[in-house]
Amino acid sequence: MNPNPPAIVLQTLLLLFLAPLVSGYMKNWKAKLQNRRGAPPWQVYLDLAKFLRKDMVLSEHASWVFSFAPYVVFLTALTAGLMVPMLIAQAPLSLFGGVLAMVGLLALGRFFLALGGLDPGSAFGGMGSSREMTISAIAEPALMLAVFTVAITAGTTDLSRIAQSTQDAAWKLLNPARVLAFAALFIVLLAETGRIPVDNPATHLELTMIHEAMLLEYSGRYLALMEWGASIKQLVLMTLLVNVFIPVGLAGPHAPFLGLAMSLIAYLVKLTVLAAAMVVVETTNAKLRLFRVPDLLSTAFVLAALALLSTFLFYGS
């Protein structure tokens, strides 16, 4: 685990500047599919720049937790992102526990996000936090089980080595356990990034919002960090999905410049396909009632559990 400074810098820059673009493109495509013109994809950058310039309004009831939370949310998402292989199969950062540490970091971010929602004492913030925690209590086990499935087939929880383990034999990707885990993780992705069957990213209607409810009290720089952190988290989960489950085109550890460029193209193509799939799901489905969300997530959980069990049942000889 010798840290590789150029790789760290490259991946940090990618995470920082690709994540808002992905969010922007998804918003734009969604608008197009709904016969609206939509804001240009780079609008998210302009929004962030504007938020960063604006003054903040802090509630007089808010404690230090309120100001601390945005930094934690932003930094945990970024650190978790450094542990996922993006262009090179060897991720720049690998802490003990591999994927466990990554899920733990994301959970830490969510914990502080919920605290930040609760802290100023507004009714909506508390409601959003409570909903977020309810949903994550079901989504997180499904995420863990799905990732364990690939970890067991690869024999390690280190994401870099999981991604490398399937590089030599591409047909291993057709393993049913992987397919089940992929389906489960896709549902979890929709839930974790606040997409439509679970949460609506474009609403401020009090009855339905989850993520937005927690951000209501935030403004200025803190809001920028929160939004940026959320889009980085979305990119990290999408990267996890495309690079760990479909590590096609991922460059090896000592790839030349050309290999990196090819890897970047492959990564962008996979990301585009996944984003398009999410946009289609978002446009063709209606938002579920909050009490129906556990139904969807329990489907994800059972799929992931079956995936994990089937690695033992079908191939454990």
Next chain:
Amino acid sequence: MNSPASAEIGSQIVTLMAALMLVVQLLMIGQRMLLTSIQLFAAQSVLLAAIAAVVAFYHDAGHVYVVAALTIAGKVLFLPWLLNRLVRRIQIHQEIEPLLNAPTSMIICGGLTLLGCGVARPFTSLERLGNNTLAVALTLVLTGFFLMINRRTALTQVLALLTVENGVMLAAVALTTYGMPLVVELGIFFDVLVAVMVLGILVYRIRENFASMDTSKLNQLRG
């Protein structure tokens, strides 16, 4: 076509599509909208036809292509069309509250999948193509029965019957690929076709008499 490597790949494809059939089945258990359930059933039948075609391709078994074509014609095009028309005519689009809620049913179906895998385990050596297609087939049958018991709408029960039939066909295609004579397969196929048409009329009658598709109301019919 008969080299070991390509047979390996064929086996992978069959296993993959069988797993997808299972995914569709689980989605159907969590689904409450009737039209979506019908679409899911059609998707499952497409997968079944694809499995039949792959098996036929890798074993040079010509008559299995007929099974694939019949599945496409009957279960992907005709039956969904028929059921869609039925839903539009009786104007009921949503499932009545099932006996067990979705999370509980999902967990039960997970258990049924385990049961199916456990029962099919001693027979894995018999399968020529696909590592665990028999397990998936058994699971489809078991969860199909569960779906039939759990749901109260007549139309969903018909769909559940159809998924049970999909499971049986999957077992027939993947396990005994060239064993099942074409006549038997044709027989099963038309049996189901006619059964669904009759059941469709029955569903319509139930709706006419009770203004609902709840089959538990049939208890009220006393002589």
